[in-house]
Amino acid sequence: MIITLKKNAPKHDVDKLIDKFEGMNLHVTMIQGDNYNVFGLVGDTSVVDEKSVMANPIVYNVQRVAQPYKLANRMFHPEDTIVDVNGIQIGGKKIAMIAGPCSVEGEDQICRIAKEVKAAGADMLRGGAYKPRTSPYAFQGMGTAGIMAMVKAREETGLPIVSELMSAEHLDEFVENVDIIQIGARNMQNFDLLKAVGKTKKPILLKRGMSATIQEWIMAAEYIMSEGNPNVIFCERGIRTFETYTRNTLDLSVVPIIKERTHLPIIIDPSHAAGDYKLIESLSLAAIAAGADGLIIEVHDDPEDAWSDGAQSLKPKRYAELVEKGKAIAKVIGREL
Amino acid sequence: MIITLKKNAPKHDVDKLIDKFEGMNLHVTMIQGDNYNVFGLVGDTSVVDEKSVMANPIVYNVQRVAQPYKLANRMFHPEDTIVDVNGIQIGGKKIAMIAGPCSVEGEDQICRIAKEVKAAGADMLRGGAYKPRTSPYAFQGMGTAGIMAMVKAREETGLPIVSELMSAEHLDEFVENVDIIQIGARNMQNFDLLKAVGKTKKPILLKRGMSATIQEWIMAAEYIMSEGNPNVIFCERGIRTFETYTRNTLDLSVVPIIKERTHLPIIIDPSHAAGDYKLIESLSLAAIAAGADGLIIEVHDDPEDAWSDGAQSLKPKRYAELVEKGKAIAKVIGREL
Amino acid sequence: MIITLKKNAPKHDVDKLIDKFEGMNLHVTMIQGDNYNVFGLVGDTSVVDEKSVMANPIVYNVQRVAQPYKLANRMFHPEDTIVDVNGIQIGGKKIAMIAGPCSVEGEDQICRIAKEVKAAGADMLRGGAYKPRTSPYAFQGMGTAGIMAMVKAREETGLPIVSELMSAEHLDEFVENVDIIQIGARNMQNFDLLKAVGKTKKPILLKRGMSATIQEWIMAAEYIMSEGNPNVIFCERGIRTFETYTRNTLDLSVVPIIKERTHLPIIIDPSHAAGDYKLIESLSLAAIAAGADGLIIEVHDDPEDAWSDGAQSLKPKRYAELVEKGKAIAKVIGREL
Amino acid sequence: MIITLKKNAPKHDVDKLIDKFEGMNLHVTMIQGDNYNVFGLVGDTSVVDEKSVMANPIVYNVQRVAQPYKLANRMFHPEDTIVDVNGIQIGGKKIAMIAGPCSVEGEDQICRIAKEVKAAGADMLRGGAYKPRTSPYAFQGMGTAGIMAMVKAREETGLPIVSELMSAEHLDEFVENVDIIQIGARNMQNFDLLKAVGKTKKPILLKRGMSATIQEWIMAAEYIMSEGNPNVIFCERGIRTFETYTRNTLDLSVVPIIKERTHLPIIIDPSHAAGDYKLIESLSLAAIAAGADGLIIEVHDDPEDAWSDGAQSLKPKRYAELVEKGKAIAKVIGREL
Known part of the structure; x- marks a missing residue:
C-alpha cells in the first residue's frame, strides 16, 4: 500500500501515523519527495481500511498495490478453472453455447424451444422463471411452475438448465432443480444472496452489474468463493453508458482482462447488451473471436408474442x-464449439 | 403509445398488427408520413409489452407517452406526501436533518455520537448495523447488536433511528426496532426486498441505484407502494460517472424533477456522493437551496479510527x-431547519 | 415529428400551435389520449426546432421520427460506399489494415517501422505529426517534418499514409501530402474543422468523440458530406465510461449499427480503446468477426522508448x-484481409 | 512518481530500468513487497512519459504523485485569482451574473434583452454569434453581424459581453470586440484554439468538456496559461452521464474541488446542464450556495420563437x-450578488 502525505505534514503527526502502522505489524519505508512524502507499507495490508487512512488530514492519497481478491486471483492460482456442469465443461477448449427464451411461458413452449436450440447446436438451456422486471405491473415470471417446466425440458432433451435466482428464499428449489444458478446484474452486489449461493457447490453464473467495475465484479465472485463455492462463471452482459442506441454497451475487453486477472471462465450475453436481435450475430462472433468461454443467447420461436x-x-x-x-471462428483460434 | 412503422411495411402485416391492438381494446390512429407511418394507441397501454412490439420486423420504434408509474405519479396525486417518522415529518416545511456514523461500532460510540449530533441540530440518527461492503474481508457490521445499540441511543436522545436493511431475513428485527428502513443503492432493484418492505407500513428511505435512471428509481418506489406502503422517501446519493475525483457525482437536478413527477419527499446524502469530508458543506448547502426535504450526513467524532x-x-x-x-439558507427559500 | 401535449392544454393555445405548424406547410394529425394529446407532423420537419417547440408550456414531449441525417443515411443511398485511397479500397470485400507508431519520431524511425508493418501485412501507414496531448508540457509532435518523414516512408514502401489534422491552418499541407486525413476524437465536434475538410475530396477518417452518441457521430459525418466530400470513413476508438481498467470502452456494436444506418465504411482502433498492448489481439479479432471494414493499430519496434x-x-x-x-477469421465471414 | 514492478521481474531488467531513471537525474528508492516491488522516483518527473514506462513488460503500474499542472495549481499560487472584465471582477466577493439569449437573432433582439437582463440584475450579457450546432442544417449563428449587434447592446447598457469563439480564424474579431471569449465544451480539447487564446490577454471562459475529467479540464486551462494568459474562468455546464432526463448532469462538486486545487474562479451554467427552464432556479440557487463565483444563464423574452x-x-x-x-443566499455565505 502506498500512502502519499501532504507537503509540510507536521513531524509529530507523521510519526504518530508510522507508529500506528508499525503497531499493525507493517513495515514502513519512506520516500522523501519535493512536494510530497510517500510511505510504502509492506506486510498484510488487508487489515488497513483505506478510507480511515484518507480521513487523516495529513494524508493526500492512498493506493493499494495488491489486488483485494485472493481466491479469484490468478497470481495465486495460475491454471484455468474449468467448471463442470453435469458433464459439460465451461472454461476448457470447448465454447459453451447456452440458449433459450427470456421467460419460461409454459411447459410446451420451453420443451419446444429446448428441442429447437438443441438441434441448432446449443449445449444448455436458459429460461427465466423468476423475472426481475423494472415495473411491478409487468409479468413477474411463472415461479416454481417455470422451474418445473425447465426440468421437464431437461428430461426431454438432456440439456442442463440455467435460471436466475432472485432471492435466497428460493435457494433450495434451485439447488435441487437447476444446473447453473444465475445471479442477475441487479443483484451482483446483493451480498446476502452472494453469501447464500456461496454456501452451495452449484455452478454460479455471475452477471456483471450494469455499472460494476471489473474489480467490483471480481470482488462479487470473491464473496461467493470465500463461502466455499469455487464454481463461479463470469458473464458480461453490457454496461450502462451514455449511449442509448443499444440497451447497454457490450464490453468485450473484459474477456482478456478477466483471463489475465483471474482463473475463472467468462461467457458473454449479447442479447441483454444489445437489446436488438439484429446485432446478436455480429456481437456473438466477436465474443468468440475475443476468446470468450461461452455465449448465452435469447432464442424464441415467436418473438413477437414473447412475454418478455x-x-x-x-x-x-x-x-x-x-x-x-x-464453429468456424472457434477453430481459427484453436477452440471448438 | 406511439409506434413508428418502417417505410413500405407490407399492408398485410400492418393490418395484422392493427387487429392485434384492437383485440387488446386499444384505439388505433394512423399518421401517414413520407418515410414512416405512425400509429397512436389510445387506451390502457400498460397491457402492451414494448419489447414484443419491437420484435415485429415492420416496427421501427416504440415510445410510451404516459409514465409507467401510477401510485407515485403526481398527475394522479397532486398534493405533496408528508411522511411521518415518530412525529418528525419529512416532506413538509421543515427540512429533516439525519446524521450519525457510517457504522455502529458499539453502544458507547453510537450513544456518544447521537448526543453530539442532537446537540448540533440533528433530528434523527443514522448508523449501519448490516453493511454492504465491496470486500468479503471487510467489516460486515455488528448486526443485531448494532441495531440494539441504536435503540439504546434513541432511548437516550429521543432521536428516531435509520438503518439499512440488506435482506428480507432481518425484516422483523427492523420493523420492530427501526424508525426508517433504508434500502441501499446496491439493492434498489432487489425487487424481492422492495416487495417485502412494501408489505410493512414503515417509512422507507429508498436510495438511488448507482446507475439508476430517474424513471427506474421511481419504478422502485412504485414496487414498494404497489404492495401497500405509501411511505417512501427518495434519497439521492450520487451516480456513477466517468469522473473519479469524487466517489460518485451528486445529481441535484433530481430534486426539482422528483418533485415535479412525484408527490414524494426527497432527501440528499452528500457523504456517499462526495466520499470526501471537505466537500460536504458545499454540497449540503446546495442541496438545501435546491429544495431538498432533508439531508443525511455521516458524522463521526474520530474519523481516523472509524471502522468504515x-x-x-x-x-x-x-x-x-x-x-x-x-438554517439561514432554508429561511431564504421559505423553509425551516 | 411527434409532439405530445400536456393534459388540459387550453384549446386556444393548441389551436395557435396548429396554426404555427400549418404556416410551415406541415400537415397536423391529432390523436386524443386519456391524459395526453398527441400531434403527428407530416412534411419537411427539418424546419422545426425541437427545443423551441419544447419551450411552449403546453408541450410535454417532442420526438423526431425521421433521422436528422440525409447524405449519410442508408435509407436514401442503399448501396455501400467504398472509399478509394490511392487504389486501396475501404468498405469493400477486403479489410484494410492500417498500422504504425503513435508519433512520428524521425525519418529513420518511420521508414523502418513502415517496412516492418508492410512485411507483417499492413496496407497503409499511420503516424502522428501533430499530436493532441492532454498536457502542454508533453511532446506535441514533429509537425511538418513529421509529415515529410511519412511522405518519405510512402516513397520507400508504397503504403498510403494517414495522419491527424488538428487545425484548418495545416489543411493545405495535408491535402498535398497525406492520403487519409484523420479527425481525432477531441475534434469530432470541431465544426469549423469538419467544414474545412468537407471542402476537399480527401478521404477523411472520422474518429468517434469520447462521449459522442452514434447519432452525433453520424451528424459529424453529415457536416463533412454536406460540404461536398463523400469520402468519410468512421473510426470507433472506444468511449468514455465509468470503467477505468481500460483507457476507454471499445463499443463494437457500432459496427452493425453504422452499417444499418449509413452506407459508409467503419474501421476500429483497438489501441486507443484499450490503452494496453496485451488486449489488442483479442479486440482486433473481435472487430473483424463483428464485420469491421478495417483496423488501425499502433505498432512500434521499441515501445519502451516510444515518445508517446x-x-x-x-x-x-x-x-x-x-x-x-x-486473415483466417476474415475468410470465415466471407471477406479478405 | 510511484512505479510498481511485477513479482519476479528479472534483476537484470530492474537494474536497467533504474539506470534509465538515474540517467534522467531522478533519485530512485525501492520498497520490497511480498508480491510486488515498488520504485519511488524523486526529482523532476515531468520528463517521464508514463505510457512508455507502462510499455516495459516488468512494470505493473505507474502512478503520478504530483499534479501535472503548475500554473493553475493552488499549491504554487495560494491566493485566489480575480479576473477583471472591464471593471467587473470574477472570483472576488461579488458573484457575477451573466445572462442573455442562446443566439443573437438581431440588433433589436439583443439590445432589448440586454436591457431586460440588466434591469433584472445581470452584470454581463451573453449571446452566441457563432453557434456549434449538432446539425449542419441548423442555424449556424449570425457571425460578425451578431458580434456587432452585441457591441451595440454593450453601448446601450454598459454590460460587458461574452461570446463563443469556435475557430482561431475569428480571433482578431473577438479580441477587438468581446470582453470575455468563451471556449465551448466541444472545443475544450481543441488544443490549437486553446493556444491561440492563450496568446491574448483576454479573459477566457473555459467550459468543461462533456466528458472531461476535472484534471483534463485543469490541463486545458494550463494550455491557455502556459501561452501567457492567466485570465482563465472555469465554467461547469453539466457532464454526459447515462441519465437522459436532463440534457446533462450538473456536477456541483467541482466548485469546492476547483477552488481547492486551483486558484482560478469558477462559474456555473445551469441552462445547458438542465436543458429545461423549469430546473434553472433550483440549480442556480444551489450553485450559489455551493460557492460558485458566478452564473451564466440563458434568458429570452420569447422562448417559443427563439432560434435555438x-x-x-x-x-x-x-x-x-x-x-x-x-442575493439572499449569497449574503448567508458571506458574499454579494
Whole structure:
C-alpha cells in the first residue's frame, strides 16, 4: 500500500501515523519527495481500511498495490478453472453455447424451444422463471411452475438448465432443480444472496452489474468463493453508458482482462447488451473471436408474442446459422464449439 | 403509445398488427408520413409489452407517452406526501436533518455520537448495523447488536433511528426496532426486498441505484407502494460517472424533477456522493437551496479510527457549523431547519 | 415529428400551435389520449426546432421520427460506399489494415517501422505529426517534418499514409501530402474543422468523440458530406465510461449499427480503446468477426522508448501474428484481409 | 512518481530500468513487497512519459504523485485569482451574473434583452454569434453581424459581453470586440484554439468538456496559461452521464474541488446542464450556495420563437425573481450578488 502525505505534514503527526502502522505489524519505508512524502507499507495490508487512512488530514492519497481478491486471483492460482456442469465443461477448449427464451411461458413452449436450440447446436438451456422486471405491473415470471417446466425440458432433451435466482428464499428449489444458478446484474452486489449461493457447490453464473467495475465484479465472485463455492462463471452482459442506441454497451475487453486477472471462465450475453436481435450475430462472433468461454443467447420461436424481451430474441433458424459461423471462428483460434 | 412503422411495411402485416391492438381494446390512429407511418394507441397501454412490439420486423420504434408509474405519479396525486417518522415529518416545511456514523461500532460510540449530533441540530440518527461492503474481508457490521445499540441511543436522545436493511431475513428485527428502513443503492432493484418492505407500513428511505435512471428509481418506489406502503422517501446519493475525483457525482437536478413527477419527499446524502469530508458543506448547502426535504450526513467524532468511511465523515463541530448555515439558507427559500 | 401535449392544454393555445405548424406547410394529425394529446407532423420537419417547440408550456414531449441525417443515411443511398485511397479500397470485400507508431519520431524511425508493418501485412501507414496531448508540457509532435518523414516512408514502401489534422491552418499541407486525413476524437465536434475538410475530396477518417452518441457521430459525418466530400470513413476508438481498467470502452456494436444506418465504411482502433498492448489481439479479432471494414493499430519496434503511447503499441512480430489470425477469421465471414 | 514492478521481474531488467531513471537525474528508492516491488522516483518527473514506462513488460503500474499542472495549481499560487472584465471582477466577493439569449437573432433582439437582463440584475450579457450546432442544417449563428449587434447592446447598457469563439480564424474579431471569449465544451480539447487564446490577454471562459475529467479540464486551462494568459474562468455546464432526463448532469462538486486545487474562479451554467427552464432556479440557487463565483444563464423574452435552445431559456421576469433569491443566499455565505 502506498500512502502519499501532504507537503509540510507536521513531524509529530507523521510519526504518530508510522507508529500506528508499525503497531499493525507493517513495515514502513519512506520516500522523501519535493512536494510530497510517500510511505510504502509492506506486510498484510488487508487489515488497513483505506478510507480511515484518507480521513487523516495529513494524508493526500492512498493506493493499494495488491489486488483485494485472493481466491479469484490468478497470481495465486495460475491454471484455468474449468467448471463442470453435469458433464459439460465451461472454461476448457470447448465454447459453451447456452440458449433459450427470456421467460419460461409454459411447459410446451420451453420443451419446444429446448428441442429447437438443441438441434441448432446449443449445449444448455436458459429460461427465466423468476423475472426481475423494472415495473411491478409487468409479468413477474411463472415461479416454481417455470422451474418445473425447465426440468421437464431437461428430461426431454438432456440439456442442463440455467435460471436466475432472485432471492435466497428460493435457494433450495434451485439447488435441487437447476444446473447453473444465475445471479442477475441487479443483484451482483446483493451480498446476502452472494453469501447464500456461496454456501452451495452449484455452478454460479455471475452477471456483471450494469455499472460494476471489473474489480467490483471480481470482488462479487470473491464473496461467493470465500463461502466455499469455487464454481463461479463470469458473464458480461453490457454496461450502462451514455449511449442509448443499444440497451447497454457490450464490453468485450473484459474477456482478456478477466483471463489475465483471474482463473475463472467468462461467457458473454449479447442479447441483454444489445437489446436488438439484429446485432446478436455480429456481437456473438466477436465474443468468440475475443476468446470468450461461452455465449448465452435469447432464442424464441415467436418473438413477437414473447412475454418478455422479444425484441432481442433470435429465431431458432438464425441461431443455427450463428452457431455454424461460430464453429468456424472457434477453430481459427484453436477452440471448438 | 406511439409506434413508428418502417417505410413500405407490407399492408398485410400492418393490418395484422392493427387487429392485434384492437383485440387488446386499444384505439388505433394512423399518421401517414413520407418515410414512416405512425400509429397512436389510445387506451390502457400498460397491457402492451414494448419489447414484443419491437420484435415485429415492420416496427421501427416504440415510445410510451404516459409514465409507467401510477401510485407515485403526481398527475394522479397532486398534493405533496408528508411522511411521518415518530412525529418528525419529512416532506413538509421543515427540512429533516439525519446524521450519525457510517457504522455502529458499539453502544458507547453510537450513544456518544447521537448526543453530539442532537446537540448540533440533528433530528434523527443514522448508523449501519448490516453493511454492504465491496470486500468479503471487510467489516460486515455488528448486526443485531448494532441495531440494539441504536435503540439504546434513541432511548437516550429521543432521536428516531435509520438503518439499512440488506435482506428480507432481518425484516422483523427492523420493523420492530427501526424508525426508517433504508434500502441501499446496491439493492434498489432487489425487487424481492422492495416487495417485502412494501408489505410493512414503515417509512422507507429508498436510495438511488448507482446507475439508476430517474424513471427506474421511481419504478422502485412504485414496487414498494404497489404492495401497500405509501411511505417512501427518495434519497439521492450520487451516480456513477466517468469522473473519479469524487466517489460518485451528486445529481441535484433530481430534486426539482422528483418533485415535479412525484408527490414524494426527497432527501440528499452528500457523504456517499462526495466520499470526501471537505466537500460536504458545499454540497449540503446546495442541496438545501435546491429544495431538498432533508439531508443525511455521516458524522463521526474520530474519523481516523472509524471502522468504515472515515474519509467522508464530518466531525460534530463542523456538522454544527453546517447546520447553522443551512438554517439561514432554508429561511431564504421559505423553509425551516 | 411527434409532439405530445400536456393534459388540459387550453384549446386556444393548441389551436395557435396548429396554426404555427400549418404556416410551415406541415400537415397536423391529432390523436386524443386519456391524459395526453398527441400531434403527428407530416412534411419537411427539418424546419422545426425541437427545443423551441419544447419551450411552449403546453408541450410535454417532442420526438423526431425521421433521422436528422440525409447524405449519410442508408435509407436514401442503399448501396455501400467504398472509399478509394490511392487504389486501396475501404468498405469493400477486403479489410484494410492500417498500422504504425503513435508519433512520428524521425525519418529513420518511420521508414523502418513502415517496412516492418508492410512485411507483417499492413496496407497503409499511420503516424502522428501533430499530436493532441492532454498536457502542454508533453511532446506535441514533429509537425511538418513529421509529415515529410511519412511522405518519405510512402516513397520507400508504397503504403498510403494517414495522419491527424488538428487545425484548418495545416489543411493545405495535408491535402498535398497525406492520403487519409484523420479527425481525432477531441475534434469530432470541431465544426469549423469538419467544414474545412468537407471542402476537399480527401478521404477523411472520422474518429468517434469520447462521449459522442452514434447519432452525433453520424451528424459529424453529415457536416463533412454536406460540404461536398463523400469520402468519410468512421473510426470507433472506444468511449468514455465509468470503467477505468481500460483507457476507454471499445463499443463494437457500432459496427452493425453504422452499417444499418449509413452506407459508409467503419474501421476500429483497438489501441486507443484499450490503452494496453496485451488486449489488442483479442479486440482486433473481435472487430473483424463483428464485420469491421478495417483496423488501425499502433505498432512500434521499441515501445519502451516510444515518445508517446508506448503502453498500447504492439511490436511488429506480434502484429504479424495478429494479421495471420485475422486473415483466417476474415475468410470465415466471407471477406479478405 | 510511484512505479510498481511485477513479482519476479528479472534483476537484470530492474537494474536497467533504474539506470534509465538515474540517467534522467531522478533519485530512485525501492520498497520490497511480498508480491510486488515498488520504485519511488524523486526529482523532476515531468520528463517521464508514463505510457512508455507502462510499455516495459516488468512494470505493473505507474502512478503520478504530483499534479501535472503548475500554473493553475493552488499549491504554487495560494491566493485566489480575480479576473477583471472591464471593471467587473470574477472570483472576488461579488458573484457575477451573466445572462442573455442562446443566439443573437438581431440588433433589436439583443439590445432589448440586454436591457431586460440588466434591469433584472445581470452584470454581463451573453449571446452566441457563432453557434456549434449538432446539425449542419441548423442555424449556424449570425457571425460578425451578431458580434456587432452585441457591441451595440454593450453601448446601450454598459454590460460587458461574452461570446463563443469556435475557430482561431475569428480571433482578431473577438479580441477587438468581446470582453470575455468563451471556449465551448466541444472545443475544450481543441488544443490549437486553446493556444491561440492563450496568446491574448483576454479573459477566457473555459467550459468543461462533456466528458472531461476535472484534471483534463485543469490541463486545458494550463494550455491557455502556459501561452501567457492567466485570465482563465472555469465554467461547469453539466457532464454526459447515462441519465437522459436532463440534457446533462450538473456536477456541483467541482466548485469546492476547483477552488481547492486551483486558484482560478469558477462559474456555473445551469441552462445547458438542465436543458429545461423549469430546473434553472433550483440549480442556480444551489450553485450559489455551493460557492460558485458566478452564473451564466440563458434568458429570452420569447422562448417559443427563439432560434435555438428555447426550452432552457428563462423569461426575464423569472430571471429577476431568481436574482432576488440569489442575493439572499449569497449574503448567508458571506458574499454579494
